[in-house]
Amino acid sequence: MININNIHKVFNPGKANQVNAVNGITLHIKNDEFLVIVGANGSGKTTLLDMVAGSVLPGSGNIIIDGEDVTRLPDYRRSRWVARVFQNPMSGTASDLSIIDNFRLASIRTRKKGLSIGINDTFKNQVKEKISTLGLGLENKIDQPMGTLSGGQRQALTLLMSVMDSCKVLLLDEPTAALDPRSSDIVMRTAEELIRDYRLTSILITHNLKDAYNYGNRIILMGEGQILKDLNAGQKSALKQNDLFDWFG
Numbered sequence: 125m126i127n128i129n130n131i132h133k134v135f136n137p138g139k140a141n142q143v144n145a146v147n148g149i150t151l152h153i154k155n156d157e158f159l160v161i162v163g164a165n166g167s168g169k170t171t172l173l174d175m176v177a178g179s180v181l182p183g184s185g186n187i188i189i190d191g192e193d194v195t196r197l198p199d200y201r202r203s204r205w206v207a208r209v210f211q212n213p214m215s216g217t218a219s220d221l222s223i224i225d226n227f228r229l230a231s232i233r234t235r236k237k238g239l240s241i242g243i244n245d246t247f248k249n250q251v252k253e254k255i256s257t258l259g260l261g262l263e264n265k266i267d268q269p270m271g272t273l274s275g276g277q278r279q280a281l282t283l284l285m286s287v288m289d290s291c292k293v294l295l296l297d298e299p300t301a302a303l304d305p306r307s308s309d310i311v312m313r314t315a316e317e318l319i320r321d322y323r324l325t326s327i328l329i330t331h332n333l334k335d336a337y338n339y340g341n342r343i344i345l346m347g348e349g350q351i352l353k354d355l356n357a358g359q360k361s362a363l364k365q366n367d368l369f370d371w372f373g
């Protein structure tokens with residue numbers, strides 16, 4: 125599904141503050157793979173994800189998604205394949221708009237302009253039904269502004285919205301970093317269910333080693349812009365939680 129071939133990213137090349145953020149990464153991620161990325165601060169995790177999303181373009185190397193070379197495509201032209209959830213619950217949704225309006229926007233994100241964007245009862249009921257699967261009672265608050273929800277409620281809804289328009293790739297960059305343990309649990313379990321139900325290819329960046337241990341079917345450790353370890357499903361399930369802590373010495 126995602127083939128990353130020898131990509132590099134240098135920020136501020138030739139200047140005193142040059143950073144080699146990603147240093148020749150090659151990574152092939154299969155359909156249905158749920159890849160977890162761990163690594164120290166500044167090891168290049170977000171830059172790698174940004175290059176898959178298209179918000180940062182690589183200096184060299186290429187990226188193929190679903191058979192198509194997207195290396196030079198900006199992020200808005202990859203949204204057909206790629207959905208993304210950020211660390212900050214306030215990113216990704218419009219605070220002033222109601223929950224239902226946000227879902228409407230999400231569902232037309234990748235469609236051509238000119239299509240009707242009315243909200244009819246069928247759409248409302250579909251959204252309510254989806255939201256009720258979260259078990260947060262938010263299906264009764266769909267007319268409430270998004271900005272009035274807690275960070276955890278917002279992240280859970282953002283996840284649901286991200287799969288409204290048949291994307292194939294879900295990118296999660298520390299989606300629970302700003303959440304309390306209970307909300308984190310809800311968001312991670314929601315993510316896992318959506319990834320399974322919609323058969324998404326997913327990448328999760330996390331500093332939470334418990335989540336890194338519990339979720340996903342492949343794990344890589346990044347350091348200084350490179351892949352230091354890469355464990356497949358079998359190797360990951362043989363891993364003990366303490367082994368992960370040892371990776372960080």
Ligand SMILES: Nc1ncnc2c1ncn2[C@@H]1O[C@H](COP(=O)(O)OP(=O)(O)OP(=O)(O)O)[C@@H](O)[C@H]1O
Nearest residue numbers: 135136143145163164165166167168169170171172
């Ligand atoms: N736009 C930018 N301009 C200059 N340097 C950048 C830019 N983005 C990232 N960097 C640098 O690239 C390196 C990798 O950053 P990146 O954000 O990818 O790390 P990370 O592994 O996601 O870290 P964290 O765990 O703290 O989120 C860092 O040294 C960072 O300062």
Ligand SMILES: [Mg+2]
Nearest residue numbers: 169170171297
């Ligand atoms: Mg980061």
